[in-house]
Amino acid sequence: MSLLKRSALVAAVVGGLTLALAAPASxxxxxxxxxxxxxxxxxxxxxxxxxxxxxxxxxxxxxxxxxxxxxxxxxxxxxxxxxxxxxxxxxxxxxxxxxxxxxxxxxxxxxxxxxxxxxxxxxxxxxxxxxxxxxxxxxxxxxxxxxxxxxxxxxxxxxxxxxxxxxxxxxxxxxxxxAAPAAVTAAAPASTSDESDGPDAVGIAGLVAGLLALVLALLAYQRAGRKPAGTTPAEKASVSV
CATH class of the missing domain: 2.60.40.2230 (Uncharacterised protein YcnI-like PF07987, DUF1775)
Structure with missing residues (x-):
């Protein structure tokens, strides 16, 4: 049986059951x-x-x-x-x-x-x-x-x-x-605490990651600015003499 026919059969059965169950509830x-x-x-x-x-x-x-x-x-x-x-x-x-x-x-x-x-x-x-x-x-x-x-x-x-x-x-x-009001009151602070702690933790983690990225960028910049000795013509002449 094809998937389309199976879907149609299931829909028909569900519809029939729905009507059958709804009928007594007049x-x-x-x-x-x-x-x-x-x-x-x-x-x-x-x-x-x-x-x-x-x-x-x-x-x-x-x-x-x-x-x-x-x-x-x-x-x-x-x-x-x-x-x-x-x-x-x-x-x-x-x-x-x-x-x-x-x-x-x-x-x-x-x-x-x-x-x-x-x-x-x-x-x-x-x-x-x-x-x-x-x-x-x-x-x-x-x-x-x-x-x-x-x-x-x-x-x-x-x-x-x-x-x-x-x-x-x-x-x-x-x-x-x-429902007892105490149960609702006790649950409210826990929910509030979870909601307030979540953003703070995420913010701190983001700040640390940003600082680390900045340090790595500065180190990379400094390394790129340094050139090895003897690479310029003057340095080569000095070495030859």
Whole structure:
């Protein structure tokens, strides 16, 4: 088989694998970013695409995890949509800033006004501010997407233990500790030292080489200026006498 044919075959196989791998990753309801710092506050965006070819998205419901209640939930106004936050009593109050919180938002609902629906091939983003976040783990936001034809898609499947993606995955916000500032601080001086020492060493070596070349040039010049005795006519006459 020629090299050209082999290249074409490899390209076709790679392209096929790329399409095959990309196909299962269809547009789901997601939370972005999907990681946050434990114990702090963050702004997340729920991205909702319309996967239907014939109907538009008219309502989105996001359920906040009851096992990790969040004391402060703020919604960013979105033109053309009405947003409501539903609170529930907590079985066990949580303490935030030395105060007991007995209720928290457990569900957020966005409803489209006429003409603002998410049409086929489009998506919409819904911003929420949350905090303080739990100290570890992850937050699973089970979501329901309602279409104009009455269809309801339930994005409520929790992450699997084997790492495979479920059919209707729920948006997941992973809580990961931020990198320790000390590690960054310790690395910075080493990098600065390397960068400053390098040019100095090169400069010194260049200066020494230049001086050596100058000395050699002067010696060569002096040698060239000296002539052996007896080479001129007067010297030859003197030697003959």
């Amino acid at each position: 547009a789901h309801v997601t939370v972005n970013p999907n990681t946050a710092t434990p114990g702090g506050y963050t702004k997340v965006t729920f991205r909702v695409p319309t996967e239907s070819d014939t109907a538009a998205t008219t309502k989105v419901e996001v359920n906040l995890p009851a096992d990790h209640p969040i004391a402060s939930v703020s919604l960013k106004p979105l033109p053309g949509w009405t947003a409501t936050a539903e609170k529930s009593k907590l079985a066990t109050p949580i303490k935030v800033h030395d105060s007991d919180v007995t209720e928290a938002v457990t569900k957020i609902t966005w409803t489209a006004q006429a003409g603002s629906e998410v049409k086929p091939g489009q998506f919409q983003e819904f911003d929420v501010s949350l905090g303080p976040l739990p100290d570890s783990g992850q937050l699973i936001f089970k979501a329901l997407q309602t279409y104009s034809d009455g269809t309801v898609v339930r994005w409520i499947d929790e992450p699997t233990t084997d790492g495979s993606e479920p059919e209707h995955p729920a948006p997941v916000l992973k809580l990961a500790a931020a």
